[in-house]
Amino acid sequence: MNTSVTLAGITFKNPVTTASGTFGSGMEYGEYVDLSRLGAVTTKGVSNVPWPGNPTPRIAETYGGMLNAIGLQNPGVDVFINRDIPFLRKYDTKVIVNVVGKTTEEYCEVVERLACQDVDMLEINISCPNVKEGGIAFGQDPRCVFEITSELKKRAKQPIIMKLSPNVADIGEMARAAEAGGADALSLINTLTGMKIDIHRRAFLLANKTGGLSGPAVKPVAVRMVYQAANAVKLPIIGMGGIASAEDALEFIMAGASMVAVGTANFINPTATLEVVEGIEAYMGQYGIEDINDLIGCVK
Amino acid sequence: MSVAMKRKTVITENVEIAKDIYSMWLNAPDISREARPGQFVSLYCRDRSKLLPRPISICEINKEQGKIRLVYRIAGEGTREFAGMDAAEDMEAMGPLGNGFTLEGKKALLIGGGIGIPPMLELAKQLSCEKQIVLGYRDITFLEKEFEAYGKVYISTEDGSRGTKGNVIDAIREESLDADIIFACGPTPMLRGVKAYATEHKIKAQLSLEERMACGIGACLGCICKTKEVDHHSNVKNKRICKDGPVFYAEEVEL
Ligand SMILES: Cc1cc2nc3c(=O)[nH]c(=O)nc-3n(C[C@H](O)[C@H](O)[C@H](O)COP(=O)(O)OP(=O)(O)OC[C@H]3O[C@@H](n4cnc5c(N)ncnc54)[C@H](O)[C@@H]3O)c2cc1C
Ligand SMILES: Cc1cc2nc3c(=O)[nH]c(=O)nc-3n(C[C@H](O)[C@H](O)[C@H](O)COP(=O)(O)O)c2cc1C
Ligand code: FES
Numbered sequence: 001m002n003t004s005v006t007l008a009g010i011t012f013k014n015p016v017t018t019a020s021g022t023f024g025s026g027m028e029y030g031e032y033v034d035l036s037r038l039g040a041v042t043t044k045g046v047s048n049v050p051w052p053g054n055p056t057p058r059i060a061e062t063y064g065g066m067l068n069a070i071g072l073q074n075p076g077v078d079v080f081i082n083r084d085i086p087f088l089r090k091y092d093t094k095v096i097v098n099v100v101g102k103t104t105e106e107y108c109e110v111v112e113r114l115a116c117q118d119v120d121m122l123e124i125n126i127s128c129p130n131v132k133e134g135g136i137a138f139g140q141d142p143r144c145v146f147e148i149t150s151e152l153k154k155r156a157k158q159p160i161i162m163k164l165s166p167n168v169a170d171i172g173e174m175a176r177a178a179e180a181g182g183a184d185a186l187s188l189i190n191t192l193t194g195m196k197i198d199i200h201r202r203a204f205l206l207a208n209k210t211g212g213l214s215g216p217a218v219k220p221v222a223v224r225m226v227y228q229a230a231n232a233v234k235l236p237i238i239g240m241g242g243i244a245s246a247e248d249a250l251e252f253i254m255a256g257a258s259m260v261a262v263g264t265a266n267f268i269n270p271t272a273t274l275e276v277v278e279g280i281e282a283y284m285g286q287y288g289i290e291d292i293n294d295l296i297g298c299v300k
Numbered sequence: 301m302s303v304a305m306k307r308k309t310v311i312t313e314n315v316e317i318a319k320d321i322y323s324m325w326l327n328a329p330d331i332s333r334e335a336r337p338g339q340f341v342s343l344y345c346r347d348r349s350k351l352l353p354r355p356i357s358i359c360e361i362n363k364e365q366g367k368i369r370l371v372y373r374i375a376g377e378g379t380r381e382f383a384g385m386d387a388a389e390d391m392e393a394m395g396p397l398g399n400g401f402t403l404e405g406k407k408a409l410l411i412g413g414g415i416g417i418p419p420m421l422e423l424a425k426q427l428s429c430e431k432q433i434v435l436g437y438r439d440i441t442f443l444e445k446e447f448e449a450y451g452k453v454y455i456s457t458e459d460g461s462r463g464t465k466g467n468v469i470d471a472i473r474e475e476s477l478d479a480d481i482i483f484a485c486g487p488t489p490m491l492r493g494v495k496a497y498a499t500e501h502k503i504k505a506q507l508s509l510e511e512r513m514a515c516g517i518g519a520c521l522g523c524i525c526k527t528k529e530v531d532h533h534s535n536v537k538n539k540r541i542c543k544d545g546p547v548f549y550a551e552e553v554e555l
Contacts, residue, residue, distance in 0.1 A: 024519040028543070031517075032305065044521075052536040059512040059522040064349045066514060073521045075535030215351055267514045268344070268351050270306060270394075 001284055002291040003277075005039070005258050007236040008159035008184035010120050012039035012094055012259065015292060016249065016277045019214075019240045019263025020045055020098035020123060020163070021070065023273075025084035026091075032270035037277055040094035042261060043084060045125050047100050048109040050076035055207040060196045065217030065242075066264060067194050069208035072100050072128055077113045085117055094120040096161070100128060104138075104148055108155055115157040122158050123238075124148070127165030127190035128212070139165040139190075142177035149181025159184035161238060164229070166192050166218075171225045172232030179233040186229055187238035187261070189222045215264040216242045223255050230256025230297055244272060246279020256297040304517070305330070306344070306394040311387055312367065318442035320374040321415075322383050323359075324391075329366030331395050337361075337403075337423035338485075338508055338547045341370070341395030342516040345378045354378045355513050355542070357485070358396060359418035360425070371418035371443065397516055398546045401506055405429055405481030409503075410451070411468050411494055412436065413486025417443055419508060423483055424450035432477050436468035436490065469493045479503055488555055495550040505550040511541045518543025526554040 003014040017040040023029050026041045035041055053073025060067040074080070080097075088095045097119045101107035111122060126139035126148060138144045149162055162178040164171065166189035175186055191212025196205040222241025230237055239257030243249050244265035252260045265272040280292070289295060309328035317323045331341060335358050342353030360369035374380050385391065406429050412420040413436040424431060424447055431451030435444055439459045447453045455463030456471040464471040468490060478501070484494045485508035498505035511523040524538040528551065531539045539545065539553070 022515075022520060024521075028515070028517045028519040050535045052538060053521065053524070056524060057512045058524070059352075059514050059520075061350065061352045064351065066351055068514070068520070068522060070521050073524070073534065073536065073538060075533075079535045216348075264351065264514075267516075267520065268353070270517070 001281065001289070002293070003281060003284070005292060005296075007238075007258055008121070010094060010159060014039040014277050014280070015253065015259040016273055016280070017042045017096060017238065017259055017261045018266070018273060019261040020125065022263040022266050025080070026088055029266060029270060029273075033274045035088070035091040035093050038093050038273055039259060040096050040120065041088055041091075042096040042123060043080070043088075043098055044074055045072050045098040045100035045128065046074050046077050046080045046110060047072065048077055048106050048113070050074065050079070057206055058208070058211075060205040060211060062194065062196060062213065063217065065213050065215035067196055067206060067211030067213055068191070069206045069211035071208065074100075077110050081113065081117055085119060089118060096121045096123050098123045098125050098163070100125045104151055107148060107152060111152050111156050115155065119158060121161055121185070122156055123161040123163050123187055124152060125163050125190070127163050127167075136165050136167065139174065140168055142173050145174050145177040146181040149178050149183050153182035161185040161187050163190055164188040165190050166221060166225055166241070171228050175229040175232045175235070179235050183235060185236045185238065186233070187240065188229060189218065189225050189241040192218055192221065214242070216244055218242045219248060219251075223251050226252055226257050227255040243276065244268070246276050246283055249276045249280060250283060250295065253292070253295050254297070254299040258296050304395055304397055306392060309391050309393045311385055311389050311391050313387055314383070314385055316383070317371070318440050321442050322372055322374070324370045324372070324382065325367050326370065326391055326393065327366060328368050328393060331393065332361050332363050332366050332368050335361045335368060335396040336400035337426050338400035338419055339396040339398045340546065341368070341393045342397060342513075343382060344392040344394075345381050347377075347381060350378050350381075352514055353394060353516055354382075355397070355516060357419035357508075358422060360422050373415045394516065398542060399544065401483055401508070401547050403427055405479070405504070407479045407481070408432070409434065409472070409477055409479035409482045411472075411482060411484040411486070413468055413490040414438065416484075416486030416490070416508065419485050420483065421446060432479065434468045434471050434477070436471070436486065437462070467493065469497055472497065482506070484508065492555045495555060498550050506547050507550050507553070508546045509541050509548060509553065510546065513542050516542045527552055528554060
């Protein structure tokens with residue numbers, strides 16, 4: 001049975017990674033799962049300098065989902081290079097680094113700093129709804145998507161994945177813009193902008209007022225968007241949004257994703273990633289599927 | 301493998317001890333073996349639309365019987381679900397989580413406010429020095445009798461129905477209590493008051509904080525508190541309450 005997939009020339013032992021920001025740099029969940037069992041670890045977004053993130057409360061639970069407004073708190077690329085990359089390199093897994101910035105220059109700076117580092121792919125977060133500048137602002141206009149993709153592509157030594165926002169009218173248009181800019185792969189979905197009000201306090205639940213919706217509640221939207229993006233471009237896609245089981249993951253794969261990422265489910269079940277890996281193998285055994293690649297985009 | 305795995309525990313008792321306040325004993329040998337006062341567990345709801353685990357402090361530890369006790373208030377749908385559960389039912393829990401209190405000092409002041417009172421009970425049990433225990437309530441009191449075995453108990457109520465009328469600081473001032481170490485858990489305004497009192501009297505203080513959590517293990521950065529100095533993990537002035545806390549020295553954190 002073959003569970004390995006190849007995206008942009010990089011081969012992953014299985015199609016399962018972690019969704020950026022839900023798994024830190026793997027240190028905490030490394031106590032629960034053997035990171036070497038994962039196709040890749042995708043890290044929390046990293047910026048050129050340390051970012052303090054948003055005030056609290058940063059988390060609110062919603063029906064079948066959650067809102068977060070972390071605001072991309074991260075220790076900055078220097079600490080990341082000195083501490084987190086060496087940690088992840090101890091494991092037999094690929095490393096995908098999620099990159100954030102407030103301006104094109106800031107994204108470029110991080111990509112340049114990572115160029116000579118031992119990481120496998122860069123995932124460019126142009127879809128975070130929780131920061132005032134940068135993030136999503138780049139991901140909602142096809143011209144911006146094209147421009148930032150081509151700027152980063154000039155500088156990156158690793159293949160780049162453009163992470164798309166679901167907060168757009170036409171996901172196919174954004175996918176095509178990233179492809180035209182030279183992206184090597186796409187990932188989606190990032191979170192959907194949402195809001196929750198505490199009626200007893202008559203106040204917003206999150207200090208940031210709005211937050212990004214994730215978890216099982218968003219899955220049907222995510223599957224639909226992966227399907228649309230897969231039909232719009234030839235690029236490989238990493239699908240995510242509410243994946244909590246192998247069954248969920250297989251929906252994304254059949255819709256056209258070459259890989260899947262497990263995010264919010266980690267908070268509910270620290271071994272969710274591993275269960276997805278094992279469940280996909282069990283499914284392949286059950287239906288006599290020799291190669292996972294035969295399932296990618298099999299539902300037309 | 302980590303000791304704080306998510307595991308199945310069994311409820312051995314779940315009773316209402318005051319209006320909307322419940323005391324639950326869990327048969328959880330792996331948790332009780334490792335647990336220290338001031339640590340917490342994450343409880344999972346059965347209703348899967350409620351995704352996130354509910355952090356609840358460990359109130360008592362019985363290592364011999366492999367049990368832990370939790371005392372919780374019905375605050376919303378999740379804790380309401382827990383309140384409706386009976387002995388012999390399963391409860392999914394992860395823990396023990398967080399750092400817990402550091403046992404120190406010669407003359408201690410243990411301060412609990414509202415639903416911050418439960419974790420002080422195991423602390424009172426394990427702390428061997430002289431103890432003065434100050435418990436602050438809005439109106440209805442709970443657990444106060446159980447503290448009497450471990451030290452002198454002082455009570456404050458907001459409506460004045462028991463003890464000092466006012467808050468825990470009013471009670472401390474009224475009784476002019478002194479100490480070389482303070483341990484406190486309660487709502488943030490109370491902790492602010494405790495911090496101010498501790499600073500004014502140059503008393504070392506350990507405060508247990510609370511924040512909305514998702515992962516409970518330090519990965520999501522949802523539950524941070526502001527710190528005075530740059531933290532070595534975050535590289536900014538934030539610490540994670542679930543992992544680096546919930547207990548911090550008063551001078552470390554900005555409340
Ligand atoms: C370290 C720590 C220890 C705690 N110890 C205790 C304890 O010993 N006894 C006790 O009664 N309560 C304790 N709490 C508070 C308890 O976690 C909340 O009351 C509980 O999560 C409410 O859940 P709910 O579903 O009933 O309420 P809902 O309001 O329906 O919950 C919705 C969401 O908000 C979160 N939430 C709501 N209130 C709080 C809160 N005050 N703190 C953190 N998250 C919250 C819930 O976990 C859930 O994700 C503690 C909190 C923390 C952080
Ligand atoms: C707490 C939290 C933090 C996140 N941080 C990031 C981030 O730093 N960069 C990023 O590209 N996406 C981030 N995301 C989005 C996830 O990577 C993912 O796209 C989204 O949550 C949908 O997947 P899920 O439903 O499986 O969580 C974050 C999501 C959550 C819940
Ligand atoms: S709850 Fe995730 S870091 Fe504390």
